[in-house]
Amino acid sequence: MKPSQIQTVLSEHYGLDAVRQEVLGGESDHNVRIVTADGEEFLLKATKGSTEDVVLRWQTDVLAHLAERVPQVPVSRLVPARSGDSLVAYGPYVVRLLTWLPGTLFAEVPHHPPALLTELGQVAGRLTLALADLPVRDGITSHHWDVRRARDAIETGLPFVTNENDRGNVARVLSWFDRCAGEFGELPAGVVHHDINDFNVLAEPGDGGEWRLSGVLDVGDALHTIRVAEVAIAVAYAMLRKEDPLAAAVAVVAGFHSVVPLTESELAVIFPLAAARLCVNATTWTRRTAEAEDGYGRARMRHTWPAVARIVRIHPALAEAAFRAACGFSRPESPRPRADSAVVSGPLTEIDLTPASDLYDGLDWTEPHAVARATGARGFSRHLSASLLAAEPRSGAAETVQLGIRLFLPEGEPLRAPLAAKVERTGEQLVLRHQDFWSIWWGVDSPLGTGERAEPGAILGKAGADVQVQVVTAPAFVAEPPPRHVRPADVPLWTILSPDPAALLGAAPAGSARRDVHDIVSVRRSRFARSQRAYYRRPMNLVRGRGVWLYDEDGFGYLDAINNVTHVGHAEPRVSAAAARQLAKLNTNSRFVYEGIAAYAERLCATLPDPLEVAFLVCTGSEANDLALRIARQVTGRTDVLVLDGAYHGNTTAVTGISPNRYKGPGGTGAPPTTHEVVRPDRYRGPYGYDDPDAGARYAADVAAVVAGLDSPPAAFIAESLMGTAGTIMLPDGYLPAAFSAVRAAGGLCISDEVQVGVGRLGSAFWGFETHGVVPDIVTMGKPLGNGHPIAAVVTTREIADAFDTGMKYFNTFGGNPVSCAIGQTVLDIVQGDGLQEHAADVGAYFLRTLHELRERHAVVGDVRGQGLYLGIELVRDGREPATAEAMAVAEAMKDRGVIVYPTGVHDNVLKIKPPMVFDREHVTRFAETLDAVLLSLR
Ligand SMILES: Cc1ncc(COP(=O)(O)O)c(C=O)c1O
Structure with a gap:
């Protein structure tokens, strides 16, 4: 019908004036949303046919019955025309006007929490109860979508299905259907709505933001049939777009059962009928779109084929058991297998x-x-x-x-x-x-x-x-x-x-003594201080790692995008073998003389430019920074230190005092008087942005200004070459050279903290400071050196090392022990021998490009940045407001989809990416696809 014709009908028969008409989709009716001058909304349905049409009269009966019996259930109501009848003849059409129901189509509700699915089941149950005693009009017997006739409907569409997998899946569902079709005669029957699909149900967010059902549309398929058809159809569409279709089905069945108690026989057929209904949907719309291009049809089946593929993996007996459990039916007595004769000779x-x-x-x-x-x-x-x-x-x-x-x-x-x-x-x-x-x-x-x-x-x-x-x-x-x-x-x-x-x-399993994740979490709670937090609200119990993958007790794999400690890959066999060999030979402390320490010290120093040539081998990055601080203070005879705002340098008392990330964070008590912050050179949030070619010099001018403002000159300036915990902050070009000059001009020493970013991770250089063209006075390093074994180091110049020797001994019980040295050597062998630095450059560049593409598609991604395999994704809302809660939600959802990434940064809104260096392009693709899906699902 043309808009002008609609306007005519509205004014002549209903006394209404439409200021807006919006054509909606529909299988057989022409559906139009009408908005009147008073702001009232209606749904106008124009159907080819006559007002005596039995189907249209039947729909009128159903709507009137529902209005009377369940006025509280939000079903659209027929609006009578001036004549008093609710069917109006207009040319070849019959026009009906219905009340408009508010809400979003169920298919477009971003996610369906279990409570909403249960409510869907309950509403389906209420409709079924209300319609049970409605007398059926003569002539209303069956139609294409009648679930009892699913085989016939599927067979008319199947010739148009060309994909072999789809055909195989349909065949399996048909075998399920055939096995239950013989039962239909025994099942309770009644009139049902028969089309509680995701385009016929509306939902709205309630006051607390939780989605509630707000409407049920379209009684066009109402039929006297098996009562269970109602819940089976609701289940079918509730399973669409679900990663766990069975869980969705269980929620709907439980809701329905709470209103209409289902029998055991009904529970047995729900899943096969639901699967069959989806196959009817998929094959029907495949046929119709093949016969005539149909955008509505494509939309209707877009999610159906993938859902059918997922659903055929669920055994109907499992679905039945799940429904029985949800509806409180007792579990059947389980037989106890035994053997009268041995299956194999000899013990197993x-x-x-x-x-x-x-x-x-x-x-x-x-x-x-x-x-x-x-x-x-x-x-x-x-x-x-x-x-x-x-x-x-x-x-x-x-x-x-x-x-x-x-x-x-x-x-x-x-x-x-x-x-x-x-x-x-x-x-x-x-x-x-x-x-x-x-x-x-x-x-x-x-x-x-x-x-x-x-x-x-x-x-x-x-x-x-x-x-x-x-x-x-x-x-x-x-x-x-x-x-x-x-x-x-x-x-x-x-x-x-x-x-x-x-x-x-004859296979008797031994007892199992392993703890599960709940047990471990509860022991952590009782035996650890609360300040020792675990990752994730619902953590997993990790039991193994290999390469870029971690595995939990359930056999779920997690692509690891954050463990830069296991630099050459989890459980690298060469590293484990080196550790085991040396542990079986000799392990002692570095006051004894053994070859491994000489070899490792030479090897490590060879990775650094002159004049960095003297090493202290320690165990952690914190210890390395603590020692570096001690050296700088002793050698210069000064105490004041400059740090970058937002930085983290470790956990000892001294380095907590040069870590604004801690002393300014939750529970922090502020900077010690000897610590002086310089502005974090953050070009996304700071005063000088990416578009400022002089950003490096401008941020460095702040370093000079802080130095100039000190009461006494500084002992040291400490900086990472790319700030890690602060949120992947890339220092702008020219920043470090100018900052180092300002500090050195005042007689201070420059310390590079390479704990996070060193050992080839940044791709273009082995050490991060090399990417800035500077040579520090002291370098500290840790995390990646031992691939998970605690190895850290301070490397400095001969002159500084000598000046540190005042006669006081420096002893470290574990630092540089033979096992650590053997491991350290092997890690360097692998990084250099396997070309991991070059690999980081290549994969990192690809990763960054991929993330930039993702940023184009998601407003929540404010910035992506980084270098080599040290990257960050900054999440924001409303412009640049840090999306802290969203970042945590993304991390949790990524974990649930098998990818490990975690928020960090001053606002905890930057997803840090620093995977083992064997991360490949295929892993980048998996990461990006998962993040894309998660960001879509959280919209
Ligand atoms: C830049 C930086 N320095 C030092 C440390 C401290 O290292 P560790 O935890 O090995 O003591 C860290 C730890 O995250 C760090 O990120």
């Missing part, structure tokens, strides 16, 4: 496949058969334990827990039936029926055929390369076996569905 020992297992130390477990070769044993791994062999980046979908027991046996070894059995399935899995449960055998080459019987001790077949045995209690697993690995979150449900096969296999 337990092989620990969990991520913490010693088995993987020094082993590339991703190499096929590496574990089997390494154990060489006949063994078994424990049921429902996380396996590093199944490790995946953390996500709601990652399946890292082994379901059942894996057997490690020589290939070809015969396996025998533990109990009397009937073969119910052969092929990829051998499925045996026992008296009160089934056993499922993967990787067994069996001569048995379906229907055959096997007595205890009879040969089942020969072991293949990868044998796994499961026990299940539900017949649903015969038609479709369970997965070999499951999500850690589903372990409680699988415990019900799949008992431990250990007794069946």
Whole structure:
């Protein structure tokens, strides 16, 4: 209908004058939002047909019934025309006017918290209750979207689906559907809305910001059918765009059940019906868009195919168990597997496949058969334990827990039936029926055929390369076996569905004494001071690292973007081997004479320019800075020190006093009288920006001014070459040379703190100060030197070192011990031998470019900066206000998606990026994609 025709209908039949018309999408109706001069809003529906059309009259019945029965449920109401009827004939159209409901389409609500999904289920339940006794008009029997006819609907669309994966997924859903279709006649029936989809539901944020349901639209599909159709359809669309579709489904079912108690038979069909409904949606709109380009159709199915792909991975029996648990149904009695005869001859020992297992130390477990070769044993791994062999980046979908027991046996070894059995399935899995449960055998080459019987001790077949045995209690697993690995979150449900096969296999697991994350956190609380904070509100229990990846107890992998200490990669095998070799030979203190210390001191000093040639080997960066401060004060005979505002230099009493990041931060008591701050040369927030070519000189002028203002000249100026904890602050060109000159002119020493950024990280130079063309008097270094082993150092000139020798001994119990020196040597060998500095330059430049692209797309990204593999992403809101809470939320969400990054900076709003130097371009891509998704989800 044209706008002018709409205007005519409105004024003639409703006495309304539209000042605005907005055409909305719709499957068959022409839907228009109307705004009148008084600011009233309506939904106008124009449908081709006659006012006697039974479908339109039926919709009128449904709306009137709902208005009467559940006035509190926000469903649009029909507005009668002047004639009193609510259907108006206009040319070939029937026009209806409905009240306008406020809110955002459910599909466009940024995230659906469990409470909102539960409310969705409750509203669906209320509609179902209200409609239960509505008499059905003659002629209203079924339509394309009728869930009972999903197979027919899917089959008409399937020929248009060309993607083989999609076709396979639909076939699987159809097999689920077929298995439950025979039950429909037995299920409770009634009239239902039948279309609680994410374009038909509206939500609005409440006073506290939490989203509440604000409307249900479109009764066009209302039907007398199985009552469970209502909740199945709501579940279907609630699963769209969800990383954990089952959790969303559970919330909706629980809500519905709280209003309309569901029967056990209904619970069993919800998931197959919901999946079938999504397949109807996907295939129907694929067909319709193929037949005629249809933007509405594309929008309707955009998220459906990906959701179907995710949903087919969920076993319907698992979904049913989840719904039963959510609705308070009792768990079925679990049979206890036992064996009348041994499956294999000889004992089996337990092989620990969990991520913490010693088995993987020094082993590339991703190499096929590496574990089997390494154990060489006949063994078994424990049921429902996380396996590093199944490790995946953390996500709601990652399946890292082994379901059942894996057997490690020589290939070809015969396996025998533990109990009397009937073969119910052969092929990829051998499925045996026992008296009160089934056993499922993967990787067994069996001569048995379906229907055959096997007595205890009879040969089942020969072991293949990868044998796994499961026990299940539900017949649903015969038609479709369970997965070999499951999500850690589903372990409680699988415990019900799949008992431990250990007794069946004669494989007795030893007790397990490992602490879990809750235990560890609680001990940290009781045994540590609160000031020793842990990362993350919901931390993970890390049990292993390798390269750029960290792994937790559940087998979730985390891409590590912040550990610059493990410079050459987590658990680098060459470093571990060097440490183990030296630890097995000799470890003592540096007052004894041994070769390693000479070799390391020479090697370390060779990385520095003249005249930096004398080393003190210590254990931490704090200790290094503490010593540097002591040297500077003693050598100059002065006490005052200049520091950059925002800097952090360590945790001893002395260096806390030169760390504005601490003494000005929470709990800080201010600067000691001998500490003098200079302006942080921050070109994003400071007075001189990126566009000022003289920013370096201007910020350095402040150093000169502070020096000039001192009562007595300074002992030292200390600065990082790129400020780390202050928030990845890049010192502008010319800053350090001018600052050093001003300090030296006053007789002070210049200290470069390379603890964070040294050892090739900045890419263009081995040490950060070299990127500024200066040579300091004292250099301090730490974190990366030992790849996690505590090695730190102070390197200075012969002249300064000699002046420090007043006769007082300097002794460090651990600094420079033989093990540290062996590790330090190996780290330098790897950095230089593997070209990691050049790698940092290359990957870092790519990383920075990638982050700049991301910045274009997200207003919350205020600035990206850095050099080599030391980068920062500054998050802001409303211009440049620091987005501190958002930065923490991003870090938490990134962690939940398997990427570790954390806020730092003066305002804790800069995401620091300083990964192990083996971070590659593919890791950059993963990081950027995850950050992009997280920033979108938090909008
Ligand atoms: C620049 C800088 N200097 C010194 C330190 C202190 O090093 P450590 O923690 O090894 O004592 C740190 C630690 O983060 C640092 O960032």
